[in-house]
Amino acid sequence: MFTPRPIGFVNGPYANTSEIPSGLGAKHEAEGVLEILPELEPGLTDIEGFSHLIVLWEFDRAQGFELFGTPPTDDRPHGVFATRSPRRPNPIGLTIGELLRREGVKLHVRGADMLNGTPLLDIKPYLSSIPSEKLRRGWLAEAEARKGG
Amino acid sequence: MFTPRPIGFVNGPYANTSEIPSGLGAKHEAEGVLEILPELEPGLTDIEGFSHLIVLWEFDRAQGFELFGTPPTDDRPHGVFATRSPRRPNPIGLTIGELLRREGVKLHVRGADMLNGTPLLDIKPYLSSIPSEKLRRGWLAEAEARKGG
Numbered sequence: 001m002f003t004p005r006p007i008g009f010v011n012g013p014y015a016n017t018s019e020i021p022s023g024l025g026a027k028h029e030a031e032g033v034l035e036i037l038p039e040l041e042p043g044l045t046d047i048e049g050f051s052h053l054i055v056l057w058e059f060d061r062a063q064g065f066e067l068f069g070t071p072p073t074d075d076r077p078h079g080v081f082a083t084r085s086p087r088r089p090n091p092i093g094l095t096i097g098e099l100l101r102r103e104g105v106k107l108h109v110r111g112a113d114m115l116n117g118t119p120l121l122d123i124k125p126y127l128s129s130i131p132s133e134k135l136r137r138g139w140l141a142e143a144e145a146r147k148g149g
Numbered sequence: 150m151f152t153p154r155p156i157g158f159v160n161g162p163y164a165n166t167s168e169i170p171s172g173l174g175a176k177h178e179a180e181g182v183l184e185i186l187p188e189l190e191p192g193l194t195d196i197e198g199f200s201h202l203i204v205l206w207e208f209d210r211a212q213g214f215e216l217f218g219t220p221p222t223d224d225r226p227h228g229v230f231a232t233r234s235p236r237r238p239n240p241i242g243l244t245i246g247e248l249l250r251r252e253g254v255k256l257h258v259r260g261a262d263m264l265n266g267t268p269l270l271d272i273k274p275y276l277s278s279i280p281s282e283k284l285r286r287g288w289l290a291e292a293e294a295r296k297g298g
Binding site: 001005007036046047050077079083089090096121126128130131134136142 | 274280
């Protein structure tokens, strides 16, 4: 397979995972900066036109993986591919960020829920959404219902 | 950084990229199967509860990358991070698939727009959408407007 390389790094407010909002109803409103390597700046051309970006990054501080995990949003374990756990076979994280503005190689985004210094793997434009009425959200919806009831 | 490894492979209808619908208004309705490695099957526990999955995979037949690309949806070049081009610094593809059913290690999905045999990197539950009225889609919306007008 390919050899991953950082395309840039996150400059954000979180130094430790304990500072990142988690659990049911957690809001990801933190502003952070995606700093792209200078030699890749031409690859950002026209990105300002998109309101939202899909950001892929490395869980660089996660160790190994486990096939079951208990997420902060529930008290029951689930398969790793049914969760957003950091301890995955390939430690790739995904964040949808709102692009607030671009300054050269710096992309200012809302929703930067990664640790400061996190290596970035890719940025893609967010093109379309599944309508919320078509979504089923399995154990997460059940956990929300239990908490609300 | 981490060393990627396949968590499984795509069993789908497309042998060549020329067969994959592309361009403005292309529909991705193809059904395919994500076949997960047997030793990772416990990681799929509870995935059936989600209607849609985020699938990350390797563009394993793309060679190198370019910072500008002209997508099939437009006749003008754009920065690679403002497109879904396969020729990216890290050749990671992303597909949102509708989970039709699971049979053991086989996930039957609608929207399998990858080539047959594509190595899978990760599967995550699709949890929420950005409302379409909040999305701006830059050059893609402009290209659609030019085509429609």
